[in-house]
Amino acid sequence: MRGWDWRDYLFDKGFSLIDSSQNSQKSVTVIGAGVAGMSAACALAEAGFRVQLVERRGYLGGRASSYLHPGVNEVIDNCQHVLFGCCTNLLGFYRRIGVSDRIHWTHEMTMIEPGGRRSRLEPFKLGPFRLPPPLHGAPSFLSAKSLSFADKISLGRAMRAMMRPAALIDTRESLGAWLKRHKQTEGAVNRFWRLVIASALNAEVDSIAVPYAAKVIRELFLNSAEAGSMGMSTVPLSELYTGVTPFIEQRGGRVLLNTLVEGAAWDEETSQWLICTRTGELLSDYVILALPFEATQKLLPHLPAEEGAEKLARQIERHEHWPICSVHLWFDREITSLEHAVMLDREIHWMYNQSKLQGRGGNYIELVVSATRSFAALPREAAIQQALTELAEFFPRVKEAKLEKVALIKEVNATFGIAPGIDSARPGAASSWPNLFLAGDWVQTGWPSTMESAARSGHLAAEALGMAAGEPLRCFEPDLKPQGLMRWISP
Numbered sequence: 001m002r003g004w005d006w007r008d009y010l011f012d013k014g015f016s017l018i019d020s021s022q023n024s025q026k027s028v029t030v031i032g033a034g035v036a037g038m039s040a041a042c043a044l045a046e047a048g049f050r051v052q053l054v055e056r057r058g059y060l061g062g063r064a065s066s067y068l069h070p071g072v073n074e075v076i077d078n079c080q081h082v083l084f085g086c087c088t089n090l091l092g093f094y095r096r097i098g099v100s101d102r103i104h105w106t107h108e109m110t111m112i113e114p115g116g117r118r119s120r121l122e123p124f125k126l127g128p129f130r131l132p133p134p135l136h137g138a139p140s141f142l143s144a145k146s147l148s149f150a151d152k153i154s155l156g157r158a159m160r161a162m163m164r165p166a167a168l169i170d171t172r173e174s175l176g177a178w179l180k181r182h183k184q185t186e187g188a189v190n191r192f193w194r195l196v197i198a199s200a201l202n203a204e205v206d207s208i209a210v211p212y213a214a215k216v217i218r219e220l221f222l223n224s225a226e227a228g229s230m231g232m233s234t235v236p237l238s239e240l241y242t243g244v245t246p247f248i249e250q251r252g253g254r255v256l257l258n259t260l261v262e263g264a265a266w267d268e269e270t271s272q273w274l275i276c277t278r279t280g281e282l283l284s285d286y287v288i289l290a291l292p293f294e295a296t297q298k299l300l301p302h303l304p305a306e307e308g309a310e311k312l313a314r315q316i317e318r319h320e321h322w323p324i325c326s327v328h329l330w331f332d333r334e335i336t337s338l339e340h341a342v343m344l345d346r347e348i349h350w351m352y353n354q355s356k357l358q359g360r361g362g363n364y365i366e367l368v369v370s371a372t373r374s375f376a377a378l379p380r381e382a383a384i385q386q387a388l389t390e391l392a393e394f395f396p397r398v399k400e401a402k403l404e405k406v407a408l409i410k411e412v413n414a415t416f417g418i419a420p421g422i423d424s425a426r427p428g429a430a431s432s433w434p435n436l437f438l439a440g441d442w443v444q445t446g447w448p449s450t451m452e453s454a455a456r457s458g459h460l461a462a463e464a465l466g467m468a469a470g471e472p473l474r475c476f477e478p479d480l481k482p483q484g485l486m487r488w489i490s491p
Contacts, residue, residue: 025050025252026469029275029284031261034062035451036439037290038244039093039458041253043475046096047466051253052282054275056260059238060245063292063414064451066236072328072405077237079326079411080352080368086219086227087452088477089459097243103231104357110341111146111191114393119144123225132484134163134222146344151187158182162217163489171423175213176206191344196220198371199342199349201448202322202415209420212448224483232340232357263302266434273435276302286469288461289431290439293319293416308432318425319442322449323376324368324414327387331363331401335391346390347375362404367391376410383408415449416442429457429464437461437468 026049030041033055041053059065066077083090083103094100109121121144123136130136142152161182175197179189189205193213197203200216220228233240245255258279264287265274275282289296297316300309334355341351350368354360367387369375375383384406392398426444429437439461440454447453459476466473481487 026285026471027052027283028286028288028465029054029273029282030288030290030439031275032062032290032292032295032440033057033060033244033255033257034290034292034440035064035090035093035454036441036458036461037062037288038241039089039455040288040290040439040462041458042093042096042244042247043459043462043473044465045248045251045253047462047471047473047475048251049253049286049465049469049471051248051251052284053244053248053253053255054259054261054277054282055255055257058258060241060255060257061238063411064237064454065241066238069328069407072330072407074328074330074364074405074407075236075238076328076407076409077233077326077366078409079324079414080350080366081233081237081451083231083451084220084227085229085231086223086480087231087450087455088479089455090452092459092475092477093455094240097241097247099240099243102234102240104234104339105229105231106339107225107229109230110338111144111344112341112394113146113344114346114390116394116396117145119146123228130225133224133482133486134159134489135485136225137221137228146191148185148187151185151191154183154185154188155192158184158188159217159222162214163222163486171209171211172420173210174206174420175208175210176204178210178213179205195342195344195349199368201418201450202324202370203418203448204371208418208448209422212418215447218482218486222482223486224480226483227480232352234358236358261299263299264304264436266304266436271435285435286465287436288439288458288465289436290458290461292413292440293442294321294413296438296440303433303436306432312427312431315425315427318422320417321413322371322415322417323373324370324411325372325376325383326369326409326411327367327384328407328409329365329367329388329391330404330406331365331398332404333397333401334363335365335395335397335401341394343390343394346393347372348387348390351391351394363401365391376412380408418448429461435465435468437465 028044028049029052030037031054041051045051064081069076107122111119121140124131124139260278263276273284273287293316339353339356348367349370352366354364428444439457441449443457445453445456
């Protein structure tokens with residue numbers, strides 16, 4: 001912005017500015033109100049910054065949100081989102097906004113085969129007696145009917161290898177190649193590895209880097225029973241975020257919905273950012289871009305020219321999206337008393353009984369299909385029919401029940417791919433622009449594409465911003481420490 005005064009230009013055009021000099025607090029504009037943006041905004045507001053959280057949509061949550069579906073007149077999540085005890089930063093964000101009590105926790109996972117035979121995975125306990133990690137889940141694995149003896153032997157061999165530090169380091173090998181090298185049986189691959197990786201990471205085993213798979217296995221099955229506990233929201237996702245707006249406003253900030261950012265310019269004289277939106281302009285001392293990688297890519301040409309912009313653009317070009325589909329079904333009667341279950345050997349991966357989890361009426365069942373582009377490509381009626389047919393193989397009552405309404409959600413841009421070598425395409429929180437930081441599940445967090453990765457990125461960006469502002473803050477939550485024998489095995 002050299003050689004002319006952009007304030008005069010904007011004044012001539014009739015624009016108005018919100019000047020951060022009106023307040024002695026340092027101002028921050030967070031662009032994007034998904035989990036990454038919300039976690040950054042709330043941490044900074046708590047630390048004393050004056051925060052503007054800007055979102056192009058009319059609601060908070062991004063890809064982890066809910067909305068009123070006009071076809072069924074029901075509020076539904078865009079897809080069932082699950083968290084685990086190891087999601088320390090997501091839980092920290094929930095505690096900050098006061099919604100920790102809206103998460104239902106369980107240590108049990110029911111696996112069902114076509115025909116109805118069940119296996120249950122859970123930590124071993126006998127009265128006060130508990131087995132130490134990593135042995136706490138061994139008894140239920142050994143007794144699982146869905147796995148053969150050979151499957152269990154090969155899984156034990158792989159789990160032992162996953163405990164070694166090397167499993168967390170080599171980013172060049174795919175999990176599929178690693179499984180072949182460790183002689184995994186077909187049953188172990190299809191009934192454990194494919195299912196766990198598809199459910200937790202929305203990925204096929206041949207498309208994921210080994211360290212991310214190792215991270216999931218260690219956290220969910222080896223480090224501790226606490227880390228592997230599974231949590232599900234007892235309310236629609238967007239209800240989890242109702243506390244975000246008052247949290248920010250009570251600390252002098254504001255939340256701007258339906259506000260699309262079209263570009264930004266840096267003024268060297270005042271060391272401030274001018275952020276241009278369709279509804280007006282904002283001034284801010286600092287900016288956090290908390291956007292998905294494709295939205296960040298669209299915004300890059302509308303930021304000041306910087307040497308590092310080209311590198312960031314090349315990194316973004318290496319990313320791709322993987323889809324998740326969900327089928328929402330309302331029956332005239334109960335088809336199962338289970339709260340949730342894992343489905344084996346079919347396209348459907350998970351069943352969530354939302355009537356029980358969220359106290360919803362109408363015998364509401366949600367089915368989730370992860371890591372499959374073939375299902376996402378099916379026409380609506382074909383996809384629904386396949387889901388119903390498969391569901392009946394696990395719960396025969398479906399054949400007697402009347403389907404009252406149904407919604408099919410295809411989240412094409414659900415997660416980013418975590419293929420071998422992707423770490424070099426994940427930027428850090430700092431950027432080449434002055435006072436501008438990056439957040440989003442796709443930046444470098446050490447985690448795959450999850451809500452935890454998004455929350456981590458928000459906290460990392462907030463800490464980097466605080467350091468640059470000369471006001472260090474600590475909002476990043478460290479990993480849970482391994483328990484039991486894993487304390488001596490973990491790197």
